[in-house]
Amino acid sequence: MLLLLFTSALVLLPWTGAGRIIGGQEVKAHSRPYMAYLKIQHSSKIITCGGFLIRPDAVLSAAHCVDGEGIVGITVILGAHNIHGWEWSQQRIRVRHWVIHPNYSRAGFKNDIVLLKLKPQARINKDVQLISLPTSKEHVRAGAACKVPGWGWTSVTGRTTNVMREVKLMVQNETICQQQFQNYQRWSMVCVGDDSSKKAPYRGDSGGPLVCNQKAHGIVSYGHKWRLFPKVFTRISYFEPWIREQLRRFALQGPPGSPSSD
Template sequence: MLLSVCILLSVFSLSGGLESRIVGGREVKPHSRPYMVSLQYKRQHKCGGMLIKDDYVLTSAHCLDKTTNYLEVVLGAHNISQNEKSQQIIQVEKYIPHRNYTRNDFTYDIMLLKLKTKAVLNEFVDVIELPENNEDIPARVECSIAGWGMEKPGGEASTVLLEVSLKLQFSFECKNRWRNYFNSEKMICSISNGKRAFCQGDSGSPLFCDSKLQGMAAYTDPANCTSKKYPEVYMKISAFLPWILKNIKRL
């Protein structure tokens, strides 16, 4: 089992498989999720994210690579292939990955982006409400996640925002498969039904359960996003609240 996990991790590092996209989703009502962020490099979608303050975005630390000096944050978008009047494009002033994050340990796969200018909040762009406390989330709860990307493994990325519904699983199911790469205190687990999942390109997108923000897409099997063998993993945002608030107040 450990060998299988190591092989998957090597694929992540070589192919960027940690980036994720929505598979089997449905189109979201335009601008019904005004906190959604598309992180782009040369106008190409790279990762998802969420606006948590008018000048801060929360996303995945593994989205940080050699291209990040050129990343732009696109807010107020529905169709990212068009120059919608609702869109606001803002450059990143500072990247703040968790200091404990490494490419070989995803326990702290979380990052803040300080924007060069503040977003203009309106009906198309708004901040998302963070969880209030670090509480346990029961398994089998119905959740949803949205993002821009492939509608099937190996397919073309979607130009419009898609969302997919899924149910959380017991943490031990992720622990059994991912072993030491899954931390039940800082991560959330779900398993694809073979048809719906997140996949390459949507890392950093928010996970909602019972209409409350709970997690953020982190990693899955890069070879087959809809695999029932390897569960999908999300960062548990409430576990990082002290870190988030400390860094926002510091700058």
């Protein structure tokens, strides 16, 4: 799944859309109707990331996916299974506005979260649906079994997939990530992985959800470049008040295509 390449030799950097589904399997077509595929057009390249629909006009993703200058446009694709094939279920919507968390830092991927405003709104149907978010008081605990869907790399050597795949992962004890990542923050991040190091998200999955008990509890953020275990996710419950506030502001936001960090 998409995991950002970090400046350290050990971690993945954002421009790659870090994260892939390694060790996972293809899901039943359109069985994850909240999933979004992001095509981020720069002047000289296209970056892809994951995301998920939380309101007909709002997609949640990782800030590192849209970090940097020179973004020409962002297109969100909903209702997809084969992302490179034609499907009648797909909705392609241009992002008119995006809001990066004001305290986002590419150093350690702190506050790695962004809200994308869709206009027109998504048409909700059996193939395009919303996913619920936890409240600020809901904390996913170590030992919880979760799933991460996406279209990212399927191997460290760069094998790709056209269809959505999913990997099952367990929430880990915070100490594991605190020992391996200098900037790990337990209150705003979730430590996740398969300790046998056979399954993980990787490049191309950044911004996708960590789904536990039918709710999106995390966002694929970063990890080691050459190790599959562990991975770090943005903790959504910590940001729930900020998300709520930004959704209220969406109706008042600026002109089409304008980024924001408010």
